[in-house]
Amino acid sequence: MNRKERMFAAFRCEPVDRCPFATYNLHPFSSAHREDPSYTELLDLVWDKAGMLCKSGLARRKTASPKTVEDRMEVLHEQLAGQERTTRILHTPAGDLRSVTVKPQGQPSMVTEHFIKTDDHIRMYMTLPYEPEQFDASPALELDALLEDRGVIYVSYDDPMHAAATLFDFNDFAVRCHTDIDPVVKLIDFMFDRIQSTLQDQLRACAGQPFLFYTAGPEVCTPPMVAPAVFARLVTPYQQRLIRMIHDAGFPASIHCHGRVRHVLEAIVATEADVLEPVEPPDQGDMTLEELFDATSGKLCLMGHIQDQEFHFSPPGTMTRRVEAIARTAAGRAGYVMTPTCTPFQHPATDTFRRNYAEWIEAAARVL
Numbered sequence: 001m002n003r004k005e006r007m008f009a010a011f012r013c014e015p016v017d018r019c020p021f022a023t024y025n026l027h028p029f030s031s032a033h034r035e036d037p038s039y040t041e042l043l044d045l046v047w048d049k050a051g052m053l054c055k056s057g058l059a060r061r062k063t064a065s066p067k068t069v070e071d072r073m074e075v076l077h078e079q080l081a082g083q084e085r086t087t088r089i090l091h092t093p094a095g096d097l098r099s100v101t102v103k104p105q106g107q108p109s110m111v112t113e114h115f116i117k118t119d120d121h122i123r124m125y126m127t128l129p130y131e132p133e134q135f136d137a138s139p140a141l142e143l144d145a146l147l148e149d150r151g152v153i154y155v156s157y158d159d160p161m162h163a164a165a166t167l168f169d170f171n172d173f174a175v176r177c178h179t180d181i182d183p184v185v186k187l188i189d190f191m192f193d194r195i196q197s198t199l200q201d202q203l204r205a206c207a208g209q210p211f212l213f214y215t216a217g218p219e220v221c222t223p224p225m226v227a228p229a230v231f232a233r234l235v236t237p238y239q240q241r242l243i244r245m246i247h248d249a250g251f252p253a254s255i256h257c258h259g260r261v262r263h264v265l266e267a268i269v270a271t272e273a274d275v276l277e278p279v280e281p282p283d284q285g286d287m288t289l290e291e292l293f294d295a296t297s298g299k300l301c302l303m304g305h306i307q308d309q310e311f312h313f314s315p316p317g318t319m320t321r322r323v324e325a326i327a328r329t330a331a332g333r334a335g336y337v338m339t340p341t342c343t344p345f346q347h348p349a350t351d352t353f354r355r356n357y358a359e360w361i362e363a364a365a366r367v368l
């Protein structure tokens with residue numbers, strides 16, 4: 001088996017010749033890493049020894065439709081008291097909605113005002129007409145060809161709950177889910193109709209290609225932010241229908257969900273997704289790999305469990321011990337791909353990070 005074949009067999013919970021392992025969006029064709037000299041030696045090692053899970057977008061084609069949501073957006077930039085303020089005004093048929101993002105100098109940005117603050121804003125947003133999109137899979141196809149069977153292309157699709165939640169202040173969204181959920185459900189239904197149509201166009205563009213589809217939205221609807229019953233209502237039934245579309249088109253489907261999954265795992269399995277990642281170990285997660293295996297029983301491929309933070313701070317030998325422990329747990333079980341829990345975002349990479357990441361790859365190549 002080559003690296004891609006091994007990963008796809010694991011996604012299907014089928015036997016493999018050896019346990020697959022892959023980097024998480026770290027590969028020689030990522031411009032962020034390729035253009036950073038601190039990653040050069042690490043990328044050579046990845047190419048030689050590791051599988052690669054590579055996120056790739058699809059190109060959007062212009063259609064005859066006169067206005068997309070972006071076309072309806074007016075964006076204003078201001079510099080105020082050492083910070084950048086961006087105001088977005090969304091012109092809907094029922095009136096304008098506004099959000100404000102503030103970025104202090106040298107600090108991350110934060111949304112200080114969200115588009116939806118009242119039930120009237122929900123109704124206004126839902127007057128937006130649907131603007132169909134068409135997609136071109138060329139970027140993903142080009143990356144897949146460059147990988148030479150060393151990795152898997154990871155293509156994203158939207159989650160209706162997440163698409164709705166991002167329009168609110170999240171505290172407001174979480175409270176509404178427990179006190180006044182009906183308007184939220186109506187907005188999610190509105191989002192679902194559009195996402196379903198968009199996904200159909202994405203699947204059509206990718207027909208016949210060896211891609212893995214994933215959605216990252218469900219992770220915002222997990223404990224402790226909201227109750228498990230909310231996940232079961234706002235995520236599972238919508239994902240069931242979307243994942244059925246993905247399967248009918250011949251692709252496997254993955255759910256990306258950081259953090260604690262114990263109390264929503266049954267609802268995730270019910271979506272009939274093929275893969276769950278990044279299955280964070282405790283303390284950021286709340287289930288050991290053995291518990292996850294026992295709970296999913298071959299119904300779901302598990303991907304992840306190498307905590308990213310350990311690359312940054314661990315002493316030598318730590319990553320080898322992690323690989324050995326995971327190898328013992330995964331021995332004889334189908335449906336596992338060892339990966340880090342996120343994309344490396346540090347630029348430049350520190351000596352400690354590079355040493356530990358290289359140690360992880362060498363250990364995985366030797367032990368698995």
